[in-house]
Amino acid sequence: MSKIISIHSFRGGTGKSNTTANLSIALASRGLRVGVIDTDIASPGIHNLFNFENVTPRYFLNDFLLGKCAIDACAYDMTGQLGVAIAGRVFLVPSSVEPNAISKMLQDGYDVSKLSDGFLDLVDDLHLDVLLIDTHPGVNEETLLSMATSDALIVVLRPDKQDYQGTSVTVDLARRLNVPNLLMVVNKTPSLFDFADVKARVEVTYDAEVIGVLPHSDEMMTLASQGIFVLHYPDTTLSQTIQEMTTRLLTI
Ligand SMILES: Nc1ncnc2c1ncn2[C@@H]1O[C@H](COP(=O)(O)OP(=O)(O)O)[C@@H](O)[C@H]1O
Numbered sequence: 001m002s003k004i005i006s007i008h009s010f011r012g013g014t015g016k017s018n019t020t021a022n023l024s025i026a027l028a029s030r031g032l033r034v035g036v037i038d039t040d041i042a043s044p045g046i047h048n049l050f051n052f053e054n055v056t057p058r059y060f061l062n063d064f065l066l067g068k069c070a071i072d073a074c075a076y077d078m079t080g081q082l083g084v085a086i087a088g089r090v091f092l093v094p095s096s097v098e099p100n101a102i103s104k105m106l107q108d109g110y111d112v113s114k115l116s117d118g119f120l121d122l123v124d125d126l127h128l129d130v131l132l133i134d135t136h137p138g139v140n141e142e143t144l145l146s147m148a149t150s151d152a153l154i155v156v157l158r159p160d161k162q163d164y165q166g167t168s169v170t171v172d173l174a175r176r177l178n179v180p181n182l183l184m185v186v187n188k189t190p191s192l193f194d195f196a197d198v199k200a201r202v203e204v205t206y207d208a209e210v211i212g213v214l215p216h217s218d219e220m221m222t223l224a225s226q227g228i229f230v231l232h233y234p235d236t237t238l239s240q241t242i243q244e245m246t247t248r249l250l251t252i
């Protein structure tokens with residue numbers, strides 16, 4: 001049965017887009033059909049990780065939300081752009097980076113309820129096993145809607161006091177919306193920290209399962225969102241943890 005998973009964080013720059021892209025490849029490498037949708041309309045970015053410059057897009061998520069196209073018309077099969085053969089498929093629904101398109105959405109708004117129809121139609125039209133929703137940080141209507149539509153919510157946080165506090169807001173909302181699986185990921189963990197200790201503390205703080213503690217990685221910074229980490233550095237602790245997270249997600 002197909003699953004919808006939202007990846008969220010209260011603050012920006014926590015690593016949502018990189019985590020989403022890595023999970024999409026790890027899931028697709030196990031033979032699944034995976035969709036990735038960029039609902040961060042105000043500051044889109046995940047397309048950079050997928051070599052999207054090799055695609056000539058006709059439509060973006062913005063066009064679907066404005067009623068200009070069906071959702072499958074703004075989905076692009078990125079499987080052939082990865083540089084390696086994988087068993088499954090990865091489709092990307094990007095948001096436009098065109099300044100006029102962004103400001104139009106922000107100024108005029110759009111019917112947010114169209115998003116949840118889009119998620120469900122995308123799963124059906126592309127016969128997806130998993131849809132990963134990359135989100136805008138903080139809390140807005142889209143966040144609530146994607147949480148409410150999801151089978152699982154992955155909350156990404158850094159081991160940082162500002163993240164800890166904001167994350168309580170997200171976790172609280174997810175509980176009120178009865179998201180079936182509330183899963184946490186700690187990212188950018190300094191190598192000086194005891195990872196088991198970080199996991200235990202976060203689990204106690206939020207009374208939620210931590211599915212991965214990812215290290216801060218110089219290789220990830222060097223990659224600078226120009227590719228997908230698990231494809232470039234498969235033999236690292238970070239990639240190994242992504243694989244473990246993937247195995248866990250297959251059980252939801
Ligand atoms: N584990 C990590 N170690 C080092 N840098 C990371 C790590 N995860 C993400 N980054 C970097 O942090 C920045 C923000 O990541 P991104 O995935 O775009 O976050 P978000 O989508 O939450 O804003 C990017 O430059 C990315 O390369």
Ligand SMILES: [Mg+2]
Pocket residue numbers: 016017018040045046134135
């Ligand atoms: Mg992002």
